[in-house]
Structure formats: structure tokens, C-alpha cells
Amino acid sequence: MTTFGNVEPYEAPATFEEWLDKRGISQKYAPVFNWxxxxxxxxxxxxxxxxxxxxxxxxxxxxxxxxxxxxxxxxxxxxxxxxxxxxxxxxxxxxxxxxxxxxxxxxxxxxxxxxxxxxxxxxxxxxxxxxxxxxGSYPNYSSIISDEEMTHGMMSTNGSDPMWKLIGPIHNLFWSMYPKLNV
Known part of the structure; x- marks a missing residue:
């Protein structure tokens, strides 16, 4: 795991809607936690x-x-x-x-x-x-922010690091859309 020292402190967007904008995700997902x-x-x-x-x-x-x-x-x-x-x-x-x-x-x-x-x-x-x-990785917006705080300023080439098993797919460098979920 590599941590970059010259990274600005993490500052979370105030709202989920701001976070969606920052990530380039449509506002249609604003109510996604209630779907x-x-x-x-x-x-x-x-x-x-x-x-x-x-x-x-x-x-x-x-x-x-x-x-x-x-x-x-x-x-x-x-x-x-x-x-x-x-x-x-x-x-x-x-x-x-x-x-x-x-x-x-x-x-x-x-x-x-x-x-x-x-x-x-x-x-x-x-x-x-x-x-x-x-x-179930993201029951709410704060769970996404927790992942962002944990991974802010970090880069890893070690996919077996236990941290990558704890966080959800958004910030997981080793996540892949495959295999397809059976839903």
C-alpha cells in the first residue's frame, strides 16, 4: 500500500447530490438508497x-x-x-x-x-x-464517504490487501463488473 503525502486532506461533498455531480453520475440516482x-x-x-x-x-x-x-x-x-x-x-x-x-x-x-x-x-x-x-456495502451516503476517507491518497498494487475486501466497489481498485451478479 502506498500513501501519497502531498495529497490535500479529504473533504466530503456536503450532500449526496453534490457527490453524484462530482462523480459524473446522473441525478436520477439521488433517491437510489430508497429504491x-x-x-x-x-x-x-x-x-x-x-x-x-x-x-x-x-x-x-x-x-x-x-x-x-x-x-x-x-x-x-x-x-x-x-x-x-x-x-x-x-x-x-x-x-x-x-x-x-x-x-x-x-x-x-x-x-x-x-x-x-x-x-x-x-x-x-x-x-x-x-x-x-x-x-450491502452502501446502505447510505455516509458509507460511501467512509470508503472515500479510507482510500483518499492511497494507491495499491496489492489486490490481496485485506482493505480491498472491506470496501465497496466504488473506490475498490480491484473491483470488476464481472462476474455478473445473478439478480
Missing amino acids: SKTELHSEYNALFKDIEESNNSIKILDEEFQNIHETRLEYMEKHGIKQWHELNPAQDSGHLLMKETFFDQIKTTTIELKLLREERRIRGNALPLVVGIIL
């Missing part, structure tokens, strides 16, 4: 499904990006192009048009990837909160 088991399980399953779908879409787009990149390199090699900027606009207009096509495809894929990753991040921020409530 029924059915509501929690439903939200967990929806978040889990959405995150998995995002992961699959990201994987497909990553592969698409790689294919575009490889196709671009193959095109350049096939046509003896070392650098696009070395092409003559008058003589190489067809190649420059292909360059624009490749770059447009790369740009579109990159933008889509960025949006998907942001959507996944937002859903991913809420999942450990919901899991922690389902598992």
Missing part, C-alpha cells in the same frame, strides 16, 4: 447490458478503425506513396481524393468511438454505486 430491490436489480441489469453493448460496439469500431488504417497503408504502399503531402495536386488528384476518403473515415470512426466511450464511462460510473447498494 426497492426490484428497482435496484432492474437498474443493475440495464446498466450491465448497456455497458456490455457499448463494449461490443467499441470493439467493432476499433476493428473498423484498424481496417481503415491498414487499407490506407496498403494503398500507399501499392501506389508508392511515402507521404501524402509529397503528392502533386495536379498529377495525383485521384490519390489525394483517396487520402480525403481515408481521413474522413478515420475521423468519423474516431468521433463515434469517443462518443461511445463517454456513454460507457457515464454508465460505468453508476454501476459500482448500484452494485454496492445491492451487496
